[in-house]
Each structure stands twice: as structure tokens, then as C-alpha cells.
Amino acid sequence: MNKRSVFDTVCEAIDASKSAHKLYIKLGISDREEIIRELRKELLNHVDELAQIGYEETCMGCVEDKVVKIKLAIEKTPGTEDLLSEVLTKDKVMTLYEYSAFGIACAVMPSTNPVATVINNVIGLLAAGNSVILCPHPRAIKVTKYLTDIIATTILKVCGIDNLVSTLSEVSMKNISEIMHHPDVNLLVVTGGSDIARQANKCDKKVISAGSGNPTFIVDETADIEKAANCIVRGASFDNNILCVTEKNIVIVSSIYEKFKKALEKENVFYIDTFDDMLKLSKVLLTEDMKPNKFLGGKSVSEILDFAGIEFHGDYRLIAVDVPKIHPFAIEELLMPVIAIVKACNFEDALEISLCLEQGLRHTAGIHSNSIERLNIAAKTMQTSIFVKNGCSLDGIGFSDDNPVSFTIANRSGEGSTSARNFARRRRCALIDAFSIR
Structure with missing residues (x-):
């Protein structure tokens, strides 16, 4: 059975993501919030099966703990509330700081934590206003396609936009590299091994990169x-x-x-x-x-x-x-x-x-x-x-006391535990000549 928003070629995936983003940027923050709210509700219906599929495909970890991770990613990943606006007023100038989307984001996933990381990244990237192309590890391609289908179908029902989140039918270092270097891709979010992180840093674009750790x-x-x-x-x-x-x-x-x-x-x-x-x-x-x-x-x-x-x-x-x-x-x-x-x-x-x-x-x-x-x-x-x-x-x-959850720890690029604001550009807008009411 064909899955929604799963493409055979890089060009097809990028063209679809580009078209989706053109529609998405016309929506407001409240629309993004509705999409994320409905995604959370729908994904909660699939926690057990996603944990089981992920375990069977990767042969790593245990199902019970994956259920906990996936639920946390669904419920505790920050959404648009993370995009805090700031304003500074002087006598003759008002300066506004807000977060805007990068555009098309390529999100590279690890084999160790594919489902929870996909959900965590997708919610954050959508909250920031981006479209997303998922690049899973080859050991987790089946569960990623299944998850992408759920996400893309839910988004289509909510706002009528197709392919806002997409992936490839098969993945390799060659087509992941092609996506990362493509001129229409604006942001790279890399969770996983050092090799792919090093490749991402060679691209001439914004990179949010996790790397090796030894806690x-x-x-x-x-x-x-x-x-x-x-x-x-x-x-x-x-x-x-x-x-x-x-x-x-x-x-x-x-x-x-x-x-x-x-x-x-x-x-x-x-x-x-x-x-x-x-x-x-x-x-x-x-x-x-x-x-x-x-x-x-x-x-x-x-x-x-x-x-x-x-x-x-x-x-x-x-x-x-x-x-x-x-x-x-x-x-x-x-x-x-x-x-x-x-x-x-x-x-x-x-x-x-x-x-x-x-x-x-x-x-x-x-x-x-x-x-x-x-x-x-x-x-x-x-x-x-x-x-x-x-x-x-x-x-x-974020596993305790109702803290926000993050599964991409960008130690290499310096953002640390990432959230929606890291997946957006911080912009400054100045209004001149008197806006203070003090």
C-alpha cells in the first residue's frame, strides 16, 4: 500500500515540499497551532504500534521504554509558544524581534531513536513555519514511512496542504547528500552520527547539528x-x-x-x-x-x-x-x-x-x-x-516534572537542547519616529 508523502526521488520530494511551503506561509500562527494540536491527538492513537514497528525494524532497545519516549515527544515537545516575541521601545524607535521560518528543512534522523526524534523535530519545525523532508537512517525507513503517512494525512485533513512533511521511499548517503546540498533546502537539522554531521557542515546553509557524546x-x-x-x-x-x-x-x-x-x-x-x-x-x-x-x-x-x-x-x-x-x-x-x-x-x-x-x-x-x-x-x-x-x-x-522535551541535542553547532525557536530565524524590525506611550 502506498504511503502519503513518500517519494521515489529527491527532486519529487523537494518540489512537493516547496509547493507545500508556499501554501503554509500564508497561514497564521493559530493555524499552525491547530495543525500541531490535531497531530498530537492523532499520534497518541498510534503510540504502541509505532513503538513495536520501531523495535522490530531496528532490533534495538525495548518496546515499553519506546512507548514512554514517543508519548513524551507527542505531549511535551514545545510548539508555537516557544516563539517568544520581544519588543524594545525608545523615544523615537520601536524595535520588534520575532521568529520567521527558514523554509524547507531537511531533518536527518538516527537509527537509535527514530520515532520520538521525528515527532519531536516535526512539531518544532512546523511550529517555526517550515516544511520538512525527513531523512531516516536505513535501519528505520519502514517506521519513518509509516509515521510520515500518519503525519501528512492528518495535516491534509486539517488545512488542505499536502506534503508539508515528506520522506523518501529509499535512503542512502547519496540521496541524503543530494537533499542537503540542494539550493532549495534552507535548513539542515542533523541528529545522529558524526559522519553525516561533518557532511552537513560542508553545505552552504544553516546547520543545527548533533554529534557524538559520552555522558x-x-x-x-x-x-x-x-x-x-x-x-x-x-x-x-x-x-x-x-x-x-x-x-x-x-x-x-x-x-x-x-x-x-x-x-x-x-x-x-x-x-x-x-x-x-x-x-x-x-x-x-x-x-x-x-x-x-x-x-x-x-x-x-x-x-x-x-x-x-x-x-x-x-x-x-x-x-x-x-x-x-x-x-x-x-x-x-x-x-x-x-x-x-x-x-x-x-x-x-x-x-x-x-x-x-x-x-x-x-x-x-x-x-x-x-x-x-x-x-x-x-x-x-x-x-x-x-x-x-x-x-x-x-x-x-525533559522526562520529569512537566519539562519541555528535546531529542536533538545540538552539541556540535551549539544550540544545545533544541526547540521551535532554534528552527526559525530571529528577525529584527524597526519602526521609526515615536511609538512609545510612556
């Missing part, structure tokens, strides 16, 4: 250890640790190591602290060049332990493994439910190690400490786009 969290001797362990396991185990922001390594002050280890084990963590088991794990999780084995990306704890030939009993949420700070488990982003534990002499040593492990990527980091001074020092030193104090990594992107 590192410190636990010092003043921390609430039980709470820290709970937060870390909640984040690192979520969807089998394929989200870019979730804890990948923990730097622990050695004086509380034993207490922290016991706290992790209480959270249903399989702890590896022997050389033999660490070697078994390394052999299956790493390739010959010491890079992560992508075949095991997003697999469950039981699948990984089975592959490694490590005996276990029970259903575990996460694997923790003691490693030196130069081990690939600590310096590479595995995207598996495996967290590296690195010991430090004291807080100062822990901060220095964390800085090395984060590698200047400026993505995500955090700390568990009851010292206000250390919380402040760590945040200033790490300079990451997302920094979490005494919480779970998921809190940093």
Missing part, C-alpha cells in the same frame, strides 16, 4: 549513594542505553566504592569486577580495532551476557563493569546497557577523569554530590550542553 557522571563521597545509584540505573538502563544523553560511564570517589557497588546491585545491576569476566565482555562488545560491536547495540542484558558466555541467574536491568580510565568501555559510546565504573582518588581527580572521558564533546554530564561548591565547579568545568545535578540523565531532556 559521564561523578559520584563523590558526600552524595546520597542510594539515590545516585537509582538515578544512574534508571537512565543507563532506559531503552537499553541507546539514547545519546544517558549515563555511559561513572567516575566514583574510591572511598565510597564498596557502598556504591552494593547500591547498584540492589538496583538489579549485574556487576562485573573480575578480570576474566571483563575480558569475556570485552571480546564480544568490542571489535578488533577496539570499537563498539554495533551488532550488539541496544541489545538486552541477558542477550549480551549470553553472547559473552558469562553465567547469570535472574533478569538484570544493567551491567556495571570496573575498568581503568583508558579502557574502551569508558571512552567509547557503546549504546548498550553497560556502564563503565572508573575509580578516582578524590573529587578533584574525579573531575579531571570525567573531563577526559567526555573528550570535549560538550554533550552531557552530571554529578551526584551534596556540596553546592562542587556542583557549581563541575558544571562550569564540564561545559556540556546538558548538565544534571543530583538527578537522572533523563531529567536533562
Whole structure:
């Protein structure tokens, strides 16, 4: 069955998107709000099936966690309310600052989080007034086409505009590059690998670019250890640790190591602290060049332990493994439910190690400490786009307390956690000769 707004060629997709945008810019903000409101309502009817299709196609993560991600993207992604207008009045000039659309946006999606990222980007890009061409990862083409059909059909029913959001029937680096370099495409939003981000930055246009991350969290001797362990396991185990922001390594002050280890084990963590088991794990999780084995990306704890030939009993949420700070488990982003534990002499040593492990990527980091001074020092030193104090990594992107949700963390181009205002141009309009009523 043919899907709406799915095109066989780049030219067809761009022509359709261009025509759609010409109609879309004639609508007002209230029309955009109606479109987004109806999209949210319709997409909520498809959460479970989108999670299931995404899991079956990518073979990563777990369905239950994908349901949570997708619902959050639908309900908590900021819309037009994010486009705040500003005004400055002087005696003879009024200056207005408002956000305008870029035009046609190309949104490149990751394989690790295709559905939630598509929904999050589409709502933000439509709120900003853009039309959108989705470029999914080849491992997620089926679910993206299905989702595009739902989105495009809903928009057509609401406002009569077809192809405001579209995608391709097949994707490759060649046709994604063709879209990114096309003169009619005005904005590139890249969520995912560094290679595609580097290509995007070679294009002569606005680029909002996410890049690699290696989220590192410190636990010092003043921390609430039980709470820290709970937060870390909640984040690192979520969807089998394929989200870019979730804890990948923990730097622990050695004086509380034993207490922290016991706290992790209480959270249903399989702890590896022997050389033999660490070697078994390394052999299956790493390739010959010491890079992560992508075949095991997003697999469950039981699948990984089975592959490694490590005996276990029970259903575990996460694997923790003691490693030196130069081990690939600590310096590479595995995207598996495996967290590296690195010991430090004291807080100062822990901060220095964390800085090395984060590698200047400026993505995500955090700390568990009851010292206000250390919380402040760590945040200033790490300079990451997302920094979490005494919480779970998921809190940093809006998983708690009714915060706005973002699934594109633009650490490479500097916007950080993105929303609608990042997908629009900030424009300045000046009215001369007296508009003040003061």
C-alpha cells in the first residue's frame, strides 16, 4: 500500500515540499497551532504500534521504554509558544524581534531513536513555519514511512496542504547528500552520527547539528549513594542505553566504592569486577580495532551476557563493569546497557577523569554530590550542553516534572537542547519616529 508523502526521488520530494511551503506561509500562527494540536491527538492513537514497528525494524532497545519516549515527544515537545516575541521601545524607535521560518528543512534522523526524534523535530519545525523532508537512517525507513503517512494525512485533513512533511521511499548517503546540498533546502537539522554531521557542515546553509557524546557522571563521597545509584540505573538502563544523553560511564570517589557497588546491585545491576569476566565482555562488545560491536547495540542484558558466555541467574536491568580510565568501555559510546565504573582518588581527580572521558564533546554530564561548591565547579568545568545535578540523565531532556522535551541535542553547532525557536530565524524590525506611550 502506498504511503502519503513518500517519494521515489529527491527532486519529487523537494518540489512537493516547496509547493507545500508556499501554501503554509500564508497561514497564521493559530493555524499552525491547530495543525500541531490535531497531530498530537492523532499520534497518541498510534503510540504502541509505532513503538513495536520501531523495535522490530531496528532490533534495538525495548518496546515499553519506546512507548514512554514517543508519548513524551507527542505531549511535551514545545510548539508555537516557544516563539517568544520581544519588543524594545525608545523615544523615537520601536524595535520588534520575532521568529520567521527558514523554509524547507531537511531533518536527518538516527537509527537509535527514530520515532520520538521525528515527532519531536516535526512539531518544532512546523511550529517555526517550515516544511520538512525527513531523512531516516536505513535501519528505520519502514517506521519513518509509516509515521510520515500518519503525519501528512492528518495535516491534509486539517488545512488542505499536502506534503508539508515528506520522506523518501529509499535512503542512502547519496540521496541524503543530494537533499542537503540542494539550493532549495534552507535548513539542515542533523541528529545522529558524526559522519553525516561533518557532511552537513560542508553545505552552504544553516546547520543545527548533533554529534557524538559520552555522558559521564561523578559520584563523590558526600552524595546520597542510594539515590545516585537509582538515578544512574534508571537512565543507563532506559531503552537499553541507546539514547545519546544517558549515563555511559561513572567516575566514583574510591572511598565510597564498596557502598556504591552494593547500591547498584540492589538496583538489579549485574556487576562485573573480575578480570576474566571483563575480558569475556570485552571480546564480544568490542571489535578488533577496539570499537563498539554495533551488532550488539541496544541489545538486552541477558542477550549480551549470553553472547559473552558469562553465567547469570535472574533478569538484570544493567551491567556495571570496573575498568581503568583508558579502557574502551569508558571512552567509547557503546549504546548498550553497560556502564563503565572508573575509580578516582578524590573529587578533584574525579573531575579531571570525567573531563577526559567526555573528550570535549560538550554533550552531557552530571554529578551526584551534596556540596553546592562542587556542583557549581563541575558544571562550569564540564561545559556540556546538558548538565544534571543530583538527578537522572533523563531529567536533562525533559522526562520529569512537566519539562519541555528535546531529542536533538545540538552539541556540535551549539544550540544545545533544541526547540521551535532554534528552527526559525530571529528577525529584527524597526519602526521609526515615536511609538512609545510612556
